[in-house]
Amino acid sequence: MEDPRAIIAREPMHYRQVLTVATATALNALDGFDVLSISFASPGIEAPRVFRRQFSFGYAAISRFSRAA
Numbered sequence: 001m002e003d004p005r006a007i008i009a010r011e012p013m014h015y016r017q018v019l020t021v022a023t024a025t026a027l028n029a030l031d032g033f034d035v036l037s038i039s040f041a042s043p044g045i046e047a048p049r050v051f052r053r054q055f056s057f058g059y060a061a062i063s064r065f066s067r068a069a
Contacts, residue, residue: 013021
């Protein structure tokens with residue numbers, strides 16, 4: 001049985017392998033973009049200081065607990 005490292009070193013990548021690597025890289029970059037964008041935008045996203053009637057008690061409770069953390 002031949003060593004897989006020797007086969008990989010000897011043979012060029014097939015177009016399907018290149019497509020698979022490119023797709024995985026693109027998906028990984030897109031997955032990281034949401035974290036980057038929310039970290040950039042998070043200072044501007046904040047709960048209102050005064051809760052009016054349109055806000056439910058559940059929203060107020062979630063906001064209170066999230067600020068404590």
